Amino acid sequence: MSFAGIILTAVFVNNVVLHQLLGLCPLFAAAGSRRAALGLGLAAALVLGLTAPAAWALQHLVLEPLRLGYLQTLAFVLLVAGIFRLVRLAAARLAPAVHRALGLHLPALAVNCVVLGSCLLLVPGLSSAWRSAVAGLAAGAGFLLASVVLASIQARLRTERVPEAMRGLPITLLSAALMALGFLAFDRALLANLIG
Amino acid sequence: MKERAFIGGLARQNPLLVYLLGLCPALAVSDLVSKALGLGAGVILVLLAAVAAARLLRPVIPERLQPIAWLVLVAALVSLVDLAMQAYLPALRQQLGVYLQLLAVNCLILGLVERLARSRSLSRCLRLAAGQGAGFTLALLLIALVREVLGSGTITLFPLGSFGGVIRVPGLSLYPVRVLSLAAGALLLLGYLAALAGRLMARGRKAEQRSAG
Amino acid sequence: MGYGPGSALRPFPAPHLHEGPTTAGMMFSVVLCLLPAGIWGVLLFGQRALHVLLVSVGASLLTELAVSGLFLRRFTLADGSALLTGLLLGYSLPPAVPLFIPAAASFFAIAVIKQSFGGLGRNWLNPALGARVFVMFSWTGPMTRWQAPLAAADVLSGATPLGLAKEALSHPVPGLRGPIELLLAGLRPSGLRAGPLSDLLQRLGRLAPAGYGQMALGNVAGCIGEGSALLLALGSIYLFVKKIIAWEIPAAYLGSFGLLAWAFGGLPFGAGLFRGDAAFHLLAGGLALGALYMAADPVTSPLKRPGRLIFGLGCGALTFLLRTWGSQPEGVALAVVLMNMFVPLLNRIGGRPISREAEQ
Numbered sequence: 001m002s003f004a005g006i007i008l009t010a011v012f013v014n015n016v017v018l019h020q021l022l023g024l025c026p027l028f029a030a031a032g033s034r035r036a037a038l039g040l041g042l043a044a045a046l047v048l049g050l051t052a053p054a055a056w057a058l059q060h061l062v063l064e065p066l067r068l069g070y071l072q073t074l075a076f077v078l079l080v081a082g083i084f085r086l087v088r089l090a091a092a093r094l095a096p097a098v099h100r101a102l103g104l105h106l107p108a109l110a111v112n113c114v115v116l117g118s119c120l121l122l123v124p125g126l127s128s129a130w131r132s133a134v135a136g137l138a139a140g141a142g143f144l145l146a147s148v149v150l151a152s153i154q155a156r157l158r159t160e161r162v163p164e165a166m167r168g169l170p171i172t173l174l175s176a177a178l179m180a181l182g183f184l185a186f187d188r189a190l191l192a193n194l195i196g
Numbered sequence: 197m198k199e200r201a202f203i204g205g206l207a208r209q210n211p212l213l214v215y216l217l218g219l220c221p222a223l224a225v226s227d228l229v230s231k232a233l234g235l236g237a238g239v240i241l242v243l244l245a246a247v248a249a250a251r252l253l254r255p256v257i258p259e260r261l262q263p264i265a266w267l268v269l270v271a272a273l274v275s276l277v278d279l280a281m282q283a284y285l286p287a288l289r290q291q292l293g294v295y296l297q298l299l300a301v302n303c304l305i306l307g308l309v310e311r312l313a314r315s316r317s318l319s320r321c322l323r324l325a326a327g328q329g330a331g332f333t334l335a336l337l338l339i340a341l342v343r344e345v346l347g348s349g350t351i352t353l354f355p356l357g358s359f360g361g362v363i364r365v366p367g368l369s370l371y372p373v374r375v376l377s378l379a380a381g382a383l384l385l386l387g388y389l390a391a392l393a394g395r396l397m398a399r400g401r402k403a404e405q406r407s408a409g
Numbered sequence: 410m411g412y413g414p415g416s417a418l419r420p421f422p423a424p425h426l427h428e429g430p431t432t433a434g435m436m437f438s439v440v441l442c443l444l445p446a447g448i449w450g451v452l453l454f455g456q457r458a459l460h461v462l463l464v465s466v467g468a469s470l471l472t473e474l475a476v477s478g479l480f481l482r483r484f485t486l487a488d489g490s491a492l493l494t495g496l497l498l499g500y501s502l503p504p505a506v507p508l509f510i511p512a513a514a515s516f517f518a519i520a521v522i523k524q525s526f527g528g529l530g531r532n533w534l535n536p537a538l539g540a541r542v543f544v545m546f547s548w549t550g551p552m553t554r555w556q557a558p559l560a561a562a563d564v565l566s567g568a569t570p571l572g573l574a575k576e577a578l579s580h581p582v583p584g585l586r587g588p589i590e591l592l593l594a595g596l597r598p599s600g601l602r603a604g605p606l607s608d609l610l611q612r613l614g615r616l617a618p619a620g621y622g623q624m625a626l627g628n629v630a631g632c633i634g635e636g637s638a639l640l641l642a643l644g645s646i647y648l649f650v651k652k653i654i655a656w657e658i659p660a661a662y663l664g665s666f667g668l669l670a671w672a673f674g675g676l677p678f679g680a681g682l683f684r685g686d687a688a689f690h691l692l693a694g695g696l697a698l699g700a701l702y703m704a705a706d707p708v709t710s711p712l713k714r715p716g717r718l719i720f721g722l723g724c725g726a727l728t729f730l731l732r733t734w735g736s737q738p739e740g741v742a743l744a745v746v747l748m749n750m751f752v753p754l755l756n757r758i759g760g761r762p763i764s765r766e767a768e769q
Contacts, residue, residue, distance in 0.1 A: 021379050024219045025303060070279055073297045077271040080301075081264065113220040113298045120294045152753040153533050160531040163480060163524075165391045169216065173387030174525055178534050179750055180380035181542055185727075185743040189736035193578075371509070374547045384521070 003134055005195050006126075010138035012186035016118055017146040018179055023114035027147055031172050037151030041144025045137055047115055051083050052136025053129040055119040072120075080115050114143060150176060202327035211304045211328045212335035216390065218304040221295040222336050223382040230352045230361070232340035234288045236333025238281070238296055240326065242273045243305055247325040249273075250313040266309045271300040288354075304332060339385055347377030432529070435653050436489030442644035443496055443702065449640055450633040452606060453558035454504035458633045462499040465511035469495025472519040477528060490529050494518050497537040497703060500634025501695055501742070502544075505556045510548055514540040534749050535709045538699070541742045555630040559606060569630045570693045571738035578677050578733070588678075589620045589689050624692040631694065638697040645701040657714055658705040661721020662728075666700075667691055669729040677733060696728065699741035709749045716755035723748045 001009070016022050023044070030036040058079055063069055118139045126132045153175045162171050211217045218239075225231040246269055257265045278296055281289040289296065299305060308325055315321035344351055349369025355361035375381045451459045473491035478484055498514050518540035526532045545552050555569055568576070574588035610628045623629055627636025634641075648654045667687045674685020690696070704710065704724050711717045724744050731740025 019379055021223045021382060022220050022298075024223070025216075070275065073275045073278060073300050074268065074271045076297075077267060077300050081267060112303070113301055116301050117220070117294055117298050120297055149750050149754065152757075153750070156533060156753040156756075157526065157531070160527050162527045162531070165395045165480075166387075166525055168394075170387045170391035170394065171526065173383050173390060174521070175533070177380045177383035177387060178522065178539060178746075180378070180383055181375065181539065181546075182743065182746040182750060184378070184380065184542070184546055185731055185735065185740075185747060187736055190731070190734055193734035193736075194730075371507070371548055371551070373513070374549075375543055376547075378546070 002195060003131070005191060006131060006135050007138040007141075008186075008191055008195070009188075010122070010135050011142040011145065012183065013188060013191055014121075014139075015142045015146060015183055015186075016114060016139050017143055018176070018183045020117065020121065022117040023112055023143055024176075026112055026114070027143075027150065027176075028169060028172050030147060031151045031154045034148065034151045034155055037147040038144070041140070041147040044114055044143045044147075045140025047083065047087060048118055048140035048143075049133055049137035050087065051080055051115050052119055052122055052139075053133040054079055054083060056123045056126060056129045056132035059123050076116055076119055080119070084115075146176075146179065149179065153179075202323045202330070209328070210331040210335055210393075212332050217307065218302050218332060219386075221298055221302065222332075222339065223379070223386060224295050225292060226336055226340040226382060227343050227347065227377045228291065228352045229337065229340045229344050230288060230354055231291055232336040233333070233353075234281070234285070234292055235296065235299075236329070236336050238274075238277050238292075238299060239302070239305065239332055240329035241277055242270065242299055243308060243325045243329045244322060245273050246270050246305060246309045247312045247321055248318070250309045251315065251318060251321060254313045262313070263310070266306060266313070267300075270302075270305055270309060274300040304328065339382070339389065342385060343376050343381060346373050347375070347381055348372050432488045432490070436493050438651065438653055439648060439702065440489065440493055440496060442647050443493075443500070443634070443641075445644055446627075446634045446637050446640040446698075447496065447500060449627060449637050450500070450504070453627060453636065454556055454633060457556070458504040460508060461502055461504060461506060461511050461633060462496070464508050465499035465502065465515050466492060466495035468512040468515035469498065469519055472516045473524070476520050476524045480524070488529055490523075491519060494523070494536045497634075497698070498540055500698060501537065501541050501632050503552060503555055503631075504633050505554055506551050510544055510551060513547075514544040517543050530708050533709055533752065535703055535706050535745060538703055538742045538745050538749075542746055545737070545742070557630050558628050558636070559610075569738065570624060570689070571732065572630075574689075574693070575732075575738040588693075589686055621688055621692060624689070632698075635695040635698045638692045641697040641701055648701075654701070654705045655707075655717060657717035658710055658721040658724075659700045661718045662700040662704055662724045663691065663696070665722045665725030666696065666728055667725075669726060673729070674733070690729075690732070694732075694739045695741045699728075699745060700724070704745045704748075709752060711752050711755040711758075713756070713758075716752075716758050719758070720748055720752065720755055723751070 010016075014020060017024065017027055026040055027037075030040040055076055058075055059072065063072060063075060068075075118136065122135045122139065123132060126135055150172065154172055157171060157175070166174070209215070212219075212222055221235055225235045246266075249269055250266060253265070253269070254262070274297060277299075278289070281292075281296065308328060312321040312325060315324075341351070345365055345368060349365045349367075349372040351363040351365065353359075353361050353363070373381075376385065447462060451462070469491045474484070495515050495518075498518055499511055502511055502514070518536035522534050522536040522539045523529070523532045553572075555572070570588065570591075573591040577588060577591055610623070610626060613622065613626055616622055625637070625639045627638070627640070629636060645654065645659075649656055667690075669685075670690040671685045671687040672683055674687065674690060675681055675683070676685075704721070711720050727744035727747055728740045731743055732738065735743075737743075
């Protein structure tokens with residue numbers, strides 16, 4: 001698939017949140033604040049952009065040649081944990097402001113399905129580490145999009161009187177559901193017709 | 197107090213509906229009843245094994261390394277379950293796909309392992325783990341039943357002998373509400389379930405307050 | 410469908426999120442302006458269409474009564490919004506749908522999209538359009554079975570102009586320069602009920618270039634209230650004059666869409682740039698209904714001019730995208746639904762945030 005195809009698929013057709021249903025826990029937690037949602041999305045994009053190519057390399061250069069495919073889960077989990085560690089260390093040393101800003105989000109993401117799930121889903125179908133990096137970034141961008149839009153909707157809802165039973169998580173879930181409904185517009189057929 | 201360990205996981209402390217742990221796989225695999233049962237079984241197996249193993253290993257592992265140790269432990273156990281499923285239930289494994297492997301970072305499992313590793317009573321912590329696992333599976337099953345019956349008009353179980361595995365619901369299987377079997381439907385359903393659970397909890401709390409005061 | 414605010418009645422002062430004249434008055438004005446198109450649709454498509462409209466309006470009112478009465482302890486039927494939603498929903502359904510579909514759609518629109526968020530003025534998604542999308546994906550088959558206008562009772566055939574165009578995109582017809590030719594070829598299905606109405610239509614249709622006249626009048630297969638761009642446009646004039654609809658959104662929507670259709674619409678047919686059949690696309694499908702009556706819903710669209718213009722532009726672009734390359738012939742509902750998501754963000758354009766509380 002072309003780069004455009006990879007990007008559009010990752011952001012719209014197979015949106016991490018609205019299609020694959022990953023990363024819901026941190027997403028809903030961050031939906032309370034637009035700033036937090038933005039930070040979460042950016043953190044996700046950054047980490048995914050780094051982790052996806054590493055995972056690709058791990059899978060295609062180590063696990064498969066050595067016939068260790070059954071270690072995929074374990075290997076990926078350790079890889080993700082390792083990269084998170086590295087990112088935090090690097091941020092703390094090189095850009096303390098960024099580290100402080102990301103600090104709250106990284107732990108949430110680390111123990112969450114977004115990064116692991118995206119890697120597991122993207123890596124098998126891609127043909128190079130470079131493409132994986134693009135796909136990872138795009139998936140993160142899709143997450144960022146969903147996160148920011150959801151948070152902005154929730155911000156507006158907070159100024160309205162939502163029925164008591166629905167306040168908090170239920171209405172967030174409902175908003176996400178309606179967003180997912182809209183995203184059904186982006187399907188493989190559209191992509192194929194557009195990019196060919 | 198002791199009774200609550202198991203039953204609590206099913207109702208008041210239901211991990212999925214009350215604490216909303218382990219959402220991602222829950223929503224993704226609840227479009228078919230068989231997938232829900234499969235994942236639920238996986239969760240229970242991994243939970244019990246992980247909790248027991250963690251309790252045994254805790255004295256041996258330095259405190260600083262414990263989080264990563266539990267992560268490796270759970271990932272290893274998930275891999276075992278994964279391989280077993282590939283061998284004995286390949287079709288189901290294919291359907292569950294990535295979401296089975298994602299149990300390795302499931303907040304329910306990891307959270308319980310961390311908490312119960314310190315527990316003093318093996319039987320109690322096993323009962324708690326079993327209760328949470330069962331509660332999770334029950335909630336997942338509930339969501340899957342609604343989603344599949346209304347969303348596809350079927351109930352997909354496991355083929356057994358001459359039974360093909362798929363029950364068709366009369367009427368609904370002609371014009372099912374397809375959106376329910378999509379991601380949007382899952383989020384929708386969970387939203388209303390969470391509202392319902394919240395309402396019930398609030399009522400329970402009010403009743404308790406009234407009887408206490 | 411939420412024209413006008415409940416917020417006008419709130420005790421606290423500015424910022425008001427949504428302003429406007431009295432709710433019920435506006436609602437009923439819109440309903441009145443919509444009626445000609447609906448009556449025309451019933452005349453063209455027969456009793457079936459009337460049943461669909463009755464069910465969609467009835468279910469809408471019933472759901473509103475039940476939900477608001479049971480859960481919100483308020484009776485809100487009098488504000489007319491449920492009536493409007495039901496009507497718009499009915500208009501965007503094909504005439505031959507099984508009657509459970511308008512019922513389900515109305516229920517979804519009122520109970521889920523509107524009331525779960527708190528009722529009138531509090532929803533971020535347009536109820537009629539959101540419900541249409543819901544129903545479109547849930548029961549795609551029945552939602553894409555069309556009926557030719559003025560057909561004899563049992564004839565259930567006929568493709569919509571957009572459907573024909575979409576077909577042509579996937580199975581190119583050599584020598585075809587644009588979608589209108591397909592329409593002309595298919596405009597005379599067998600089994601037409603002869604009579605004064607069809608005579609009138611033929612005569613009126615000849616006033617405009619071939620094919621376009623029929624489309625403007627609505628003498629084509631399609632949804633109940635969507636067909637007659639002419640009647641819808643006429644009805645909307647009153648609403649513009651009375652400032653019930655802001656002009657920015659329909660203008661930006663139709664303008665951007667028309668421009669794109671003209672510039673790029675010819676490409677799939679091999680006719681080159683700037684040879685697109687804008688008139689066809691502007692008259693086809695639910696664009697008139699969507700752009701004039703639904704996209705500009707004050708509750709679910711931006712408050713200020715810059716935001717509104719961007720919103721309209723986005724709707725136009727998305728509609729064009731989805732109609733040309735999407736898997737379904739029509740794209741209006743999905744386009745507006747997608748843009749509705751961005752409205753809270755669009756409201757931040759143009760200066761001060763709406764409320765300090767919302768800032769975090």
